[in-house]
Amino acid sequence: MRRKLINSISKLAIDAGNEILKIYKNTDFEIRTKSDGSLLTEADQVAHQMIIEGLSKLDVNLPVLSEESTSISIEERALWKRYWLVDPLDGTAEFVERNGEFTVNIALIENHAPLLGVVHAPVQGLTYLGGKNLGATRRDDAGERVIKCRTMDSVIAKQEPIVIMESRRHAEGGANSLLTKIQNKIGAYETRNMGSSLKICYIAEGKADLYPRLGPTSEWDTAAAHAILEAAGGSMIDPYFKPLSYNSKKDLLNPFFFAIGDANYDWPSVIKD
Known part of the structure; x- marks a missing residue:
């Protein structure tokens, strides 16, 4: 069940990454500065909306906390035991500077700890996946292989x-x-x-x-x-x-x-x- 879920999340991250790439290839996109000084682009917002909609289709009852939807109160969040935690475009500054080092991040949190996660790098066509009792892998055009930290x-x-x-x-x-x-x-x-x-x-x-x-x-x-x-x-x-x-x-x-x-x-x- 968890393997099927992480594969669904991987597909969602890749789909969002493809939408990000469409904007990335367009030299004319708006860049705004948020109140905390971080950057915001159309790509952040498009990826956010796509991921929110995709996650709701997987489980409409599971809350989603995204970088672009942080107005949820602590009182509401305190009730969550399990929820999605999303950064639709991690590395917006890298996106703006076009060095390719940005990612789509989607994690499932349970009891204050990450249960599974997907990190997709659109420019590299590279996806990392991992979770409890799942191990960790990387996927690219060459296929999928298990990854492990070195000792x-x-x-x-x-x-x-x-x-x-x-x-x-x-x-x-x-x-x-x-x-x-x-x-x-x-x-x-x-x-x-x-x-x-x-x-x-x-x-x-x-x-x-x-x-x-x-x-x-x-x-x-x-x-x-x-x-x-x-x-x-x-x-x-x-x-x-x-x-x-x-x-x-x-x-x-x-x-x-x-x-x-x-x-x-x-x-x-x-x-x-």
Whole structure:
């Protein structure tokens, strides 16, 4: 049942991505700035509407929280045990700059944790899927394959550098001191810059090991990739090394967090002072 559901969500994300691409290929589209300073385009709104309609067809009784429909009160949200959490266009700035690093994110949340998630990258024609008891996979024109996080033991044994993901456009406060700790306690590292939730999916795919996010994000930014990362063997933890939680407080902002590939590695000994 859950496999059928995640396949339906994947199709919906791809359909929304195709609509986004139509606008992406048009050089003349309106760009607005929202009250929080983030960008909004026609593509965000078109994808939002398509996803909302598609999810309601799957289950009309299941609530949907989208970045473009955040006016739902905390009193109403507090009643939700299970709901959809959507970012119809994650990485609008990447969309505007046309670097291709934007995604469609759809997650199913249950009891404050991601149950399953889909992240679709329209330009790359790439889709990541994952959930509890489903494992994690990536799909593209070449087909579908299982993905797993790599272990720190394998990285250290091969004397490979630790790969650390960084935001393409948001400076991470405190990142330099963290990098110094990693170099002193583990060894050599390299950094890779990328936009949107693709950074977390890279870790799920075993191409990177850590993404320290020491700046503001919202819950719809992370939920889908969080589900995929956990399904691939990784984790997303706050500065107190507890799993990220969803819809558990008045606002919808994430704490600072660390997306880690090897959930069994002793990251606290590396990260904490």
